[in-house]
Amino acid sequence: MNYRFQNLLGAPYRGGNVVITQNTQLISPVGNRVSITDLIKSQTITLPVQSSSNIRRIAASPDGTFLLTVDENHRCHFINTARRVILHRINFKNTVNAVKFSPDGKFIAVAAGKLVQLWRSPGFKKDFFAFELVRTIADCEDTVTAIDWSLDCKYLLVGSKDLSARLFCVEKLKDGILNKPFLFLGHRDNVVGCFFGYDKKNTNKVYTITRDCYLFSWGYSGNKDGNFDENDGGISEPAFPGTPERDGEGNMDSGRVGNVKKRKDFDGKDEGEEGYLHKERWELLRKDGFMQSPAKLTACDYHRGLDMVVVGFSNGVFGLYQMPDFVCMHLLSISREKITAAVFNEIGNWLTFGCAKLGQLLVWEWRSESYVLKQQGHYFDVNCLTYSPDSQLLATGADDNKVKVWTVSSGFCFVTFSEHTNAVTALHFMANNHCLLSASLDGTVRAWDLFRYRNFRTFTTPSSRQFVSLAADQSGEVICAGTLDSFEIFVWSMKTGRLLDVLSGHAGPVHGLTFSPSNAVLASSSWDKTVRLWDVFEGKGSVETFPHTHDVLTVVYRPDGRQLACSTLDGQIHFWDTIDGLLMYTIEGRRDIAGGRLMTVRRSAANSTAGKCFTTLCYSADGSDILAGGSSKYICMYDVADQVLLRRFQITHNLSLDGVLDFLNSKKMTDAGPLDLIDDDDSDAEEGVDKQTRGKLGYDLPGSMPNRGRPIIRTKCLRIAPTGRSFAAATTEGVLVYSIDESFIFDPTDLDIDVTPEAVEEALDEDQPNRALIISLRLNEDSLIKKCIFSVSPLDIPAIASSVPYRYLQRLIEAFSDLLESCPHLEFILRWCQELCKAHGNSIQQNFRNLLPALKSLQKAITRIHQDLADTCSSNEYMLRYLCSSKNK
Structure with missing residues (x-):
């Protein structure tokens, strides 16, 4: 009865943004759950925590320890990804369109409606309300759509639907006055992404990307005039980029973005000399178009180290561009539906794309132009499923006319059959484990070969x-x-x-x-x-x-x-x-x-x-x-x-x-x-x-x-x-x-006052492995059972295997199946299994019903190891042949 949620198959992605932590851990929302894919080991797990509705945005801390999820009901979960538990909860009250950790992990910027809220990252704080609101920025006129931090965590770049981007200084002035932002104007559509550009770790550029497929490159000159007007004590909004402004004497000044004057602080120094970015003279360097009209730009990301931009469009096309010269490296189409997520990994060699409508998740290595991951879920509901006889595979059929076969251990789909022309309603695995049957509303029953991945037989009716x-x-x-x-x-x-x-x-x-x-x-x-x-x-x-x-x-x-x-x-x-x-x-x-x-x-x-x-x-x-x-x-x-x-x-x-x-x-x-x-x-x-x-x-x-x-x-x-x-x-x-949860649950099989862990240790010290094994089986504690198994000498295995009572056979077989998947002592465990079958063969045949689940687990483990060894031996064989042939030459 100890069944616990383990994984979610059939839907690798359903919308929202995706993030990559530790360069190889891909985190994506799936409905109201979060899926984590290890791109190196090719395994995926789904966290057991659930949100109250579909997850809209996620963000990960720089070290990958914490994960922040925000759902459609504006409720946020602060999750420890290693322990897979929720540490804190909060409700942001407004629709969250962007959320991002600062590079040092101390702060979290949240775009809640028109507001940008800066929260102190709670971490492992055990407070009643661990989230601490540091600052609320309310300068935007419309919904905030994009956020980016500078590397020193002093500046925040914010893009919104009011056709502008703003550069904020997170710190306050020495007199306590909040810094007003610098505005980047001139956009004709919503700002989808805004990023700090870097040159040798110095911030000297800003990139803003708009929904109408344009990229704006901004830079500042060496003159560090402050942006303050001493008449009103604030920042005057700059005019349209490139528009000349008149100075106080009526002369034209075409090199200035807006009216800027200097102001002294309490120390008598010019604040412009302190080098605040939001007080610099920012200029529009160039405006480049992606030439994808009438499609809209739906996703984008920027890699600081490579100075590259990746963008995704509503027509399923993505582009990779080298900055600052806007050189197109790749322009490819991956689907006909819009791309809802596009992100770099930490190194920048992998690109991740998500298509919510198709449930598609792709990881593409742009240098070698090859796929690292390519997964797509069912477009409609799953109608039927079936396990293979060895429990390693799971087949699913759905209303999208497709049959998919998944590897249960990794959670990946490795083959999709799409020959059916109507909904798949029933599935059945044949006993040989290599043939799958499917029935459909199109009037056919098809047999699939899982060796050659083809439909080798079709059963039909006269009408x-x-x-x-x-x-x-x-x-x-x-x-x-x-x-x-x-x-x-x-x-x-x-x-x-x-x-x-x-x-x-x-x-x-x-x-x-x-x-x-x-x-x-x-x-x-x-x-x-x-x-x-x-x-x-x-x-x-x-x-x-x-x-x-x-x-x-x-x-x-x-x-x-x-x-x-x-x-x-x-x-x-x-x-x-x-x-x-x-x-x-x-x-x-x-x-x-x-x-x-x-x-x-x-x-x-x-x-x-x-x-x-x-x-x-x-x-x-x-x-x-x-x-x-x-x-x-x-x-x-x-x-x-x-x-x-x-x-x-x-x-x-x-x-x-x-x-x-x-x-x-x-x-x-x-x-x-x-x-x-x-x-x-x-x-x-x-x-x-x-x-x-x-x-x-x-x-x-x-x-x-x-x-x-x-x-x-x-x-x-x-x-x-x-x-x-x-x-x-x-x-x-x-x-x-x-x-079934693998964690230890105290469920003794046959317990009395003398059956204790100390008795097991005492029997092992006295060189009585048979007695120690029986006591550990009566305690039914996994760690003690495995310890006693390894304490037996290979020569004593036949005698001890024959002395094990029948009522402990199931627990012992389960321990062997678990060891085969985790320990390197393959021959030792197989010797145990062989002797156990020899000694208790008649009992196993007479009571196969009770022992069948444990025997199936053992068969599954042995089959999996056999397949791995066969692949390794095959590759070694060809390598040896190549070396021998090259040596002869």
Whole structure:
């Protein structure tokens, strides 16, 4: 039951900005979560913390220790990325369009609406309110869009929608008067980015980039006249760049940007002599166009060390330019949708691009013109998923007609199949681990080869049908698919691809289809309120029928094939004995799954009647528990024997999705409907997937509400890994992967007063490894078990393996599978596994059901090591051949 959130697959990016820390750690927002990708190890993790809505902006401290996230509700989380915990929370009250740490990490600049707030970075301070507001800048006339710090942290460059950029001095004057900014004018559209340019670490340039695809280069001359007017004590706004100004005597001065005069401070020195940047005479050096009209500039970044600018446009084109001469290094198109993020890494050799509408994230090395990372999620909701038999791969199918295969350990998609022309509704991995089946509404069932990445067989019907369920027998000889429109089950031969039989008898869509793990009996469920068993090989038609009082939504076999579970529209789960044909148990789950109110329903979640049923079921690896999910924010886990709810997993807290809130807020209800839906329809939001039509299936469950606004949270498919260590859920947020927490939990197997860690140490000191291992297994403490395993001599392994009691076999096998993935002593652990199988082979065969999850974990670890060694040996073989051939020459 100790399942914890581990990762989020199927959606690497959904909008907002991205940052790179430590030169190789890519941090990107995914809905209301944050994903961290290690570009060197090619692994991605998703932090377990959640925001209240979709994350809009993120910022990382210079050393990468802290992460600041701001969501659409203006709520901010200050996160420790190493510990993956939230340290502090704050609400900025206004929409945040930009946020950035100072180079020394002491301050945070936040663009909240028209204001720029400077906060002292809280770090590890344990105060009640750790955020300290240092200064609020309210000089901008419109929303602030861009922020940049100088290297010495004394100046702040701010761009806004008022067609100007401002240079602020963070420090105060000696008389306590706040420094007024210098204005960079002349822009004709919103300022998207503003950056300090550097020459040998001296700030002598400013770059401002506008939405209408222009780049302005600003510089200052050697004359350091202050910008103060002694009549009003403030800064007079400069005129349009290049416009001559008249001095006090009426003469023209074309070299001045504005009226500037000197003013003395308390020490009698000219403040201009102190070298304040915002008092310098800044001039427009050049104005360059990117020549991408009518496209708009949507993302940009500047690398100080290389003096290079990268920009992204709304037509999917990005450009890389060398400054200050504005030389185009690269101009390429990566998609047809707008680029919403473009950023350099610390060294400047990698460029990262994000496309929110496509869910696409790219890391490109511009010198070698090669991809470091190329990931894209599903465009629409994920409908189905399945684990490979060794639990290393996870396949997903969605409404975007694509099938993607992911590596569970790394979280990366390594192949995408796009031959289907309509939504993918069902997936199934064959027992050989190298063949994947997919069913679609386009009327085809396709077989995919995961060695050559091709569609090697297509199963069709004489007339067009829409398939919504899929199953294959254990031998892999027969493929079955259920239809949505004709209510039939089609049977094909896997070897020949011929249609063998058409099973008729259902009077509704066949949404559930599964083969028994122990024999060739096929179980099907339909909206005609029945579950039918079929003998496919004998061709006798329907063998038995289990009637129900409501529509049956799905059906699944227990791993040993002796029990059948199905869910009905009234929210109940029925368990049938497949041998005697009797109803064993019934679980009433309407109250358990109830949660989340749709915005179109003017009642609370407790009083709502919609969506209180399970649409997907999945047994645990040992068959003792069952997972259930549906049109709700909850996934329920039940104990089958006692029919009790063990745990409820809330899949999200994201208020940007519909169906998360439980209670009705009457203040947001108007005569025209919910206020949130009205705001969504009238908003001009361009990023993310919130404006897309989620899903395109032509059917829905009876009584379900149509989605007229934001995406509705639901769980469409649940699958547990054959190892039993993790399970995956296809939800509106993406594919959520939950795994058993590896942290120590005190759960002794057989404890008495003499079973203590001190007893283990004493047995090891007395050279009694057998006794020490048994005591550690009874304590069930992972570190002690592994210590005792390594204390055994290789010659003593057969004797000690045969003396281990059967009840400790599962725990010992789990320890071996964990060691194989982490320790270098490969031969030693494999010797242990071999001797354990020799000594307890009969017991393992007789009780395979209880040991199956642990054995699957061991098989997964051995298979992974075998693949790694095979690749290494293959590369070494070719290297040796090359060296031998070069030596002979």
